[in-house]
Amino acid sequence: MSSSDDDMPIRKGRMNGVKSQDHIPNNVDRALDREMPSNSDINPGVSVRMGPVEEEMEVDEPHSGAHTNGKRKARASLSNGKSYKEASASEEEDDIPLSKRRKTSKPKPASDSELSDDKPMARKTHAKKPPKVTAAQIGESSDSDTPLTAKLAKEKKQIEKAAEKTAKAIRAEEKNDDDAPLVKKKKPAASAKKASNGVKDESDDDVPLSRKAPPAKKAKGKAEPSAPAKKGKGKAVKAETEQDEDAEAEEEEYRWWEDPSKGDGTKKWTTLQHSGVVFPPPYEPLPKHVKMRYNGVPVSLHPDAEEVAGFYGSMLNSTHNVENPTFNKNFFGDFKEILDKTGHAKDKDGKTVKITSFEKCDFKPIFEYYDAQREAKKALPAAEKKGIKAAKDEAEAPYMYCMWDGRKQKVGNFRVEPPGLFRGRGEHPKTGKVKKRVPPEQITINIGKEATVPQPPEGHRWKEVKHDQEGTWLAMWQENINGAYKYVMLAANSDIKGQSDYKKFEKARELKKHIDRIRKDYNKDLRSGVMADRQRATAVYLIDRFALRAGNEKGEDEADTVGCCSLKFEHVTLKPPNTVIFDFLGKDSIRFYNEFEVDPQVFKNLKIFKKEPKKDGDEIFDRLTTATLNKHLSSYMPGLTAKVFRTYNASFTMSQLLQEMHSKGTIPEKVKDYNDANRKVAILCNHKRTVAAGHAGQIEKMQEKINGIRYQQWRMRQMMIDLDPKIKKKKGAEFFERPEDLDDEWVKQHQESLVTQEREKIRKKFEKENEKRVADSEKEMKSKELEERMEVADELEKKFKKENKTGKVEAEGKGITIEKLEANIEKLTERIEAQKLQLEDKDNNKEVALGTSKINYIDPRLTVVFSKKFNVPIERFFSKTLREKFDWAIKSVDENWKF
Template identity: 70%
Template sequence: MSSSDDDTPLVRAKDGAKSNERISKDVDKAMDAQVPSNGHIEPGISIRMGPVDDMDVDAPATNGNANGKRKARNSITNGKSYKDASSSEDDDKPLSKRRRTSQQAKLAKDDSESELSDVPLKARALPKATAEQIGESSDSDTPLNTKLVKKKESIEKAAAKEAKAIRSKEKTVAKRKPKIESDSDDDVPLAKKKIPAKKANGVKKQESDSDAPLAKKPAAKKAKAKPAAATPAKKGKAKKEETEQDQEAEDEEDEYRWWENTAKGDGTKKWDTLEHSGVVFPPEYEPLPKNVKLIYDGVPVTLHKDAEEVATFYGSMLNSTHNVENPTFNKNFFEDFTALLDKTGHGKDKDGNTVKIKKFEKCDFKPIFEWFDSERAKKKALPAAEKKVLKAEKEAAEARYMFCMWDGRKQKVGNFRVEPPGLFRGRGEHPKTGRVKKRVLPEQITINIGEKAKVPEAPAGHRWKEIKHDHEGTWLAMWQENINGAYKYVMLAANSDIKGQSDFKKFEKARELKKHIDGIRQDYRRELKSEKMVDRQRATAIYLIDQFALRAGNEKGEDEADTVGCCSLKFQHVTLRPPETVIFDFLGKDSIRFYDEVKVDPQVFKNLKIFKKAPKTTGDDIFDRLTTSALNKHLTSYMPGLTAKVFRTYNASYTMARLLKEMKATGSIQEKVKAYNDANREVAILCNHKRTVAATHATSIEKMNERINGLRYQVWRTKMMMIDLDPKIKKKKGPEYFERPEDLDMDWMKQHQEAEVEEMRQKITKKFEKDNEKLKADGEKEMKPKELDERLEKADELAAKYKKENKTGKVEAEGKGPTVDKLEGNVDKINQRIENMKIQMEDKEGNKEVALGTSKINYIDPRLTVVFSKKFDVPIERFFSKTLREKFDWAIKSVDEKWDF
């Protein structure tokens, strides 16, 4: 199309309206006239997290989501999710199984929506974040949005300056004569550093440019430890301690510190030898007792075994109201259920007559639910010793599946269990929720294993679909599930070398982007005004991805969920509110609603106006001349391997790195943790990692308040004990010191006392039951109920004490040898606990709308958290759970407090 066509109306393509190839100056000017200017605009920040007033505008399209809320994402699941297990890039999958895409079918058009300006939206008032929640002082007159924008602008300027400095340094180094070892390589990614031969944990590390696996080197001889100057340990204990220390030393020597030599894995070959035991299948279905039936129209019916199993899928989860009250869930389930009933002959009544099951409303699954509920209760009521035995038996049966041998090294497998059949639930508003997940058979499973390894045996009477020797894949087994046609993979655990290397490369790629970010930003800002439509659309998309952390989005097939990302945004997903506000409303990853209001650059606002120009309407693509693959191909011209998703990792990590450099965390451990969380929160807000306030948040805050009040009450009681020991101290310290807080009145005090007594009763009872279970397990005689009554006397004594205190107004001193000084020390300790709890509560309140976990686990380089931990002497356990410490073991052991992203 020539430029002369720019002013003619757009021709409606067969599959929807298409943008012109070029944008004329006249169209640009016309759009400028339609967008009133209010002076300086501060783009690049989501206003959802800032002050938002009620707006009298029309509501945006909600994609069928009535509540308008976005669900919080779960944190890491300890390797139990196949979604996590299969999250590696397509390179790890067999070529034949990589995702095929097709252009999504266009939705019905409404010609009445062809006007140039958008119909205004009526949006609800959205949650606000206070200045304190992001570590700013609350007494400033500067609006929150302005603070964040200025912060973001300063970070971008610093990034541009640093990028130029890195390139300048590299050019200088390149001009010099080659050296064996450079003086400093702090800014060089770890994967590209030249690693000198050195000893680490007793193993001599040798340089290697080979892709061949590193041979296990013989351990260096241990240096004989000099005896300590301290008092010798007791006899009999010394030998044991020495043995344990020797074992730890040997474990350290054997540890494979792959992050110190990353030559392995640079190519496409992932392994040379691979051995494993295959997968564990779920148990076969056990039919219900004969007295437990599905009731249809008041008649108990007997079903074929396969149909009964599907009925139990639904009947066992009647307590999951979120699902069984969802019309889509019920519709999909009943469609699949009746299709199976048609094949198996429906049901039979007690006389053997056929009962056709046609209407969902006539089905009563309650007898099935009650049976499953009673079975769950029986299992829960099992003695602890019996539960322990059952757990040990299960672990013993699955032990050989838990590990594999990968290039001669023992590695933990992430999830070796085949998913059991059931009902698909999905996340968000998934259109296939309620569909029946069929049982996976060995004939559907492909095994990936070494050529010389013994292939695991398939269950009796079955065979594997295929045996592969895919050295480029990191999967052990795979199959295709029937709901979405997706491939499920058995992968290594999150704490394995392979997964660790995958995370390492991801963050190193983000570090590499540091060198190029200024050029990329300059280019896309220049191309925002390009005459070529494809260039302008691409530049606008990169702007949105970089500034607002939008996912790129993939093309979808006609039968897939209508989830979108930046490149696949439709006309109805974007609403423009002059002069600079853009409202996004669409179903994002996992069918979770993405709703956000953002301020953008005036040119970006104008571009989106052009991209929505008539005759485009509902169902038409906004970025109709751009695809995700084309976008990523363009990005690789700046840096090999650069894709849209790298921006999310880079922006989060770089922002955190800048904040940590400026930080001066002081005070207690809790105060330092809060300082870290404040920085993490700021990253989450700047990178748009938001979540909906949890339904239990208010209750949780209320409980914390109660605990604080309980401690305040203990402070007052302790002060009253001081008067009991020394009545003159009241005059010495003044009556105000001993006054009970006004809000802790007599009614509150009695309720608190009753709750404390009841809590003590429950603890004593639980301890008694646990002790009895232990005695029974050891074959000893159980304690009689009389013993419990004697133990409960402590709670009765506490109740009597409180009753007396309330009557007399005096509190007798407690403890062994109480003194005024000791009691004063106790007051200080309790007050410190109160302060710590207040900090925790403020932290929790600040985090209610921000997904700190998303940022910390997936986007912030874990080495930055390690740097903070070491720099400010805070235990890493305060930031990473045991599972995350295993996952990020490489980060914890590879850097010190001087490391820089």
């Protein structure tokens, strides 16, 4: 056994499976080398496709254990629809899939004897081919002769070369700094001074956190020397005073990111005071006339059982769950346990009715009751809704903030989860199980020693009160489904959460100094004779190149989710010459299906790791665990784990793209440029998603909005004819024709929707004014006033009917002229172009997880750099919540900052 195996924990179930041999004989390597075809067109490093497979292909024999029934639906190819910018491309070429255009030589089929080491092989399967990534998805022209996968692989190689060059430059610079005499190392005082807005000097960008000195703090009570104010300049003095006040306000703000030493120790706080948690309201029994039916007979249940029946009954409209056999089985199993404890049900005569069959249970009366309640809540007047919300906010106000080291910090999830049915994500095996109500007796409070401990609800007590200064949690409890611990933490925009994000991205920045050595070493170890070393190198290759998660240990009662280190025989299919197909349940039980072109050596290694007598259920990386992998990675850099690679690769790639970018044009065009770069990062780093269920509807709405603007333009052109009939001859009849796709039927439907929208607008305004009158203790307006206001919509309806009948559109508006109409038409053209950009952008993004890349993996400071460099408001990239979360990033860099 190799040394790397000695301290490796045995994974659960490992001893029952087949384990790889300690060393790989040279003759095995040589035999596989002869099998591997030489192909100069191989471009490893980019996902070929994602989703279920659809065509005949030569692959490993399918395995019964593979997850082929994942919830992810097959998606139509994105290349089927052209964007408005692709209209000039050849239709014949667009109809040909990208993979069909590739000019790669077909590998010569291997003989049966050559394939004897990896039986069974070469069975044809009929599966659904997933969509290719189109050129439009990354904002490039689709008419290039170069296959997209080859283009992206080439770009990825260039980025990796840049990464190698960067790493060597950083180490060389640090070596020069270390070798330089102390007198030369000392920088002039002026250069050490930071800008007041927290922007770092560019020369400081690549210095590790541990070597950066915190900024000097201004001594209290000492004013900095300044030029004397000139007398007699009242306005100037006032302006200076306002600036001083603004500067003082800025000074009081806690800019923790300028002090890298903050948060490095284990002690997270000195004083902590908070109000505890908010519990869900107690269960309110159903009215006596609302009963579950069993075998057609209404039955009464104990309140505990009735509450659980209500969990299921209230969600009958969620077909995704109630039509899931696993969900129903788990629910009914837990329901029967509660029924056994509470004595089952009673009929109208008080006789016991034992509930044993799920199929005989009818929850419809419960659903109808809760559905009616939901509708009644929706129908409440806006003023009443506001009142309810205000009362709730007032009751929860004490829990929303805590005092952390004397600073007011927002608390995140201070509400204890209400009881209900566990849903999970993907194909979770415990979906449908009952989430029990959490009492105070299960909750541990974390608070300062000198602080006042919050009072639990009357008649209850806390499980425990701790003073854990190393913890950043305020309260915790263990839920009953997976036995996981739930924590009440600070909000995303708090200092502590911000520091956590900051450290994560700084850790990724630190990795750029070591990435070349790591890649050089794992490429060397891909050919190691020691099985453990070769498995580790192959795993790091997959994690680095394809953003696979490392994967953690799983118990028998947990979801069968896996990552790279825990991949099993059936999760990996090998397709010659160098394509690897992954199919498994990943994080949150979401199916991961992807095809990757890999380095020939990696393909060969996976064949060795799958070599007989291994079969379904046996682990591929049987001499590797997440713990040993991370231990190895930490030898390059303290704290380096497999997940840092995802952050590093996304951020470094985006950084390289930004340096080469020259964004011009309107704000929407610049936003699209950013999204194109983000999309490229998501594709290169394999951050993908399924098409959202409502995507087609959203695209249709956006197209309808564009069509509505086009209709406006047409009406304005008709108004021009009304003002000057001769203009039709001057500009040509074609200019005034209605677009063919906006036919009579579409026009009629659109006009009806415009009238409906106008009526809704009038009604809402009327209700809002009435609410204001009530709030101001004034008399409400009568319904007659609303009827009079609706006359505007009635007039609009009459006008449309007249236009349809006569075929003429009368000019409207005060002082309307041909020139004004032409100017308005031009403005509408600009709106159409902006809307088309947004539509194209949204459609291109449907299979790429831009949000995941932008929020979790791309350093937010890079988005800020783009915003400042190209003068695009940061609001176009970050919502209010994200602006609060990334406040440190927005305030700490300028357009010259580099990752």
